Amino acid sequence: xxxxxxLFGDRxxxxxxxxxxxxxxxxxxxxxxxxxxxxxSFVVSQTGLLWEPGVPVGLVVLAFAQIGVHxxxxxxxxxxxxxxxxxxxxxxxxxxxxxxxxxxxxxxxNLHANMMDMPINMVR
Amino acid sequence: MSIITIDRLPTDxxxxxxxxxxxxxTVVAYGFWIFILSDIVLFAALFAAYAVLSGNTAGGPxxxxxxxxxxxxxxxxxLLLSSYTCGVGMLCAERRQAAVFLLFxxxxxxxxxxxxxxxxxxxVGMAEAGAGPTRSAFLSSxxxxxxxxxxxxxxxxxxxxxxxxxxxxxxxxxxxxxRLLCFSLxxxxxxxxxxxxxxxxxLMGAR
Numbered sequence: 001x002x003x004x005x006x007l008f009g010d011r012x013x014x015x016x017x018x019x020x021x022x023x024x025x026x027x028x029x030x031x032x033x034x035x036x037x038x039x040x041s042f043v044v045s046q047t048g049l050l051w052e053p054g055v056p057v058g059l060v061v062l063a064f065a066q067i068g069v070h071x072x073x074x075x076x077x078x079x080x081x082x083x084x085x086x087x088x089x090x091x092x093x094x095x096x097x098x099x100x101x102x103x104x105x106x107x108x109x110n111l112h113a114n115m116m117d118m119p120i121n122m123v124r
Numbered sequence: 125m126s127i128i129t130i131d132r133l134p135t136d137x138x139x140x141x142x143x144x145x146x147x148x149x150t151v152v153a154y155g156f157w158i159f160i161l162s163d164i165v166l167f168a169a170l171f172a173a174y175a176v177l178s179g180n181t182a183g184g185p186x187x188x189x190x191x192x193x194x195x196x197x198x199x200x201x202x203l204l205l206s207s208y209t210c211g212v213g214m215l216c217a218e219r220r221q222a223a224v225f226l227l228f229x230x231x232x233x234x235x236x237x238x239x240x241x242x243x244x245x246x247x248v249g250m251a252e253a254g255a256g257p258t259r260s261a262f263l264s265s266x267x268x269x270x271x272x273x274x275x276x277x278x279x280x281x282x283x284x285x286x287x288x289x290x291x292x293x294x295x296x297x298x299x300x301x302x303r304l305l306c307f308s309l310x311x312x313x314x315x316x317x318x319x320x321x322x323x324x325x326x327l328m329g330a331r
Contacts, residue, residue, distance in 0.1 A: 027211040045327040063323040074312040093161035097168040104172035
């Protein structure tokens with residue numbers, strides 16, 4: 001370890017401390033919640049617990065809940081000032097993901113619907 | 125004649141309350157977070173392709189006939205537990221407990237390798253049953269999406285071996301800890317992608 005590293009460690013000069021939100025308890029709570037969400041997803045998909053047409057909605061809700069658990073308890077995304085940039089980047093990422101997936105589904109569903117209207121004598 | 129007071133600027137700049145310099149650790153994590161988000165956008169494109177093509181089975185086997193949810197549950201358990209051992213291993217590394225870190229790194233590696241071996245045997249079984257990636261658009265997008273996640277897990281396992289070698293050779297100094305932080309972010313992000321694969325591909329496809 002050279003002199004610079006001993007002086008400043010993993011921080012820039014002028015900053016006295018870094019907050020560590022991670023601890024053993026938060027990982028254990030996160031694992032418990034993630035396992036619960038996973039088991040709930042399998043139960044919802046394999047049993048008649050939910051009304052049949054509502055099953056995909058239930059699965060999507062459980063998936064988003066579990067992603068939230070992972071972001072908070074494993075990736076330690078918080079609301080502190082250290083995390084403002086991370087949250088902004090995440091918001092932009094979520095927006096791009098939404099545009100790509102929802103846009104693709106929308107456009108191809110539209111094309112598909114128009115294909116269905118093709119007159120029978122045009123089908124070879 | 126007025127004198128500009130310069131003693132107020134540094135004290136304001138060095139408070140660290142959002143206006144000052146961020147710790148190197150925070151800056152490195154932010155940069156790597158940007159990479160992870162770009163990787164997730166890549167996965168979003170593959171998810172979109174799968175969502176569009178999943179119905180086009182071309183008369184071939186459907187997900188309902190192919191997917192074994194018991195395997196998927198074991199795979200998910202492996203990934204969740206490996207995320208846990210990875211996180212706890214990071215805590216030990218930050219407390220400079222190298223031996224305990226190596227133990228948890230070994231557990232992470234074994235769980236990740238178990239996930240990969242289950243996935244590979246599933247792929248081989250499907251290909252042997254005539255349901256390879258060339259059979260239908262559904263299977264092409266399935267192998268691309270799930271295979272891309274598997275490739276990321278493979279890269280993560282190689283990275284983990286490399287990090288263990290660094291810890292053994294260099295010790296748990298600050299720069300190694302920052303690289304470990306990036307690895308753990310990558311490993312946890314793969315879990316988030318897997319939740320999407322598990323829900324969209326397997327649980328919805330097997331119904």
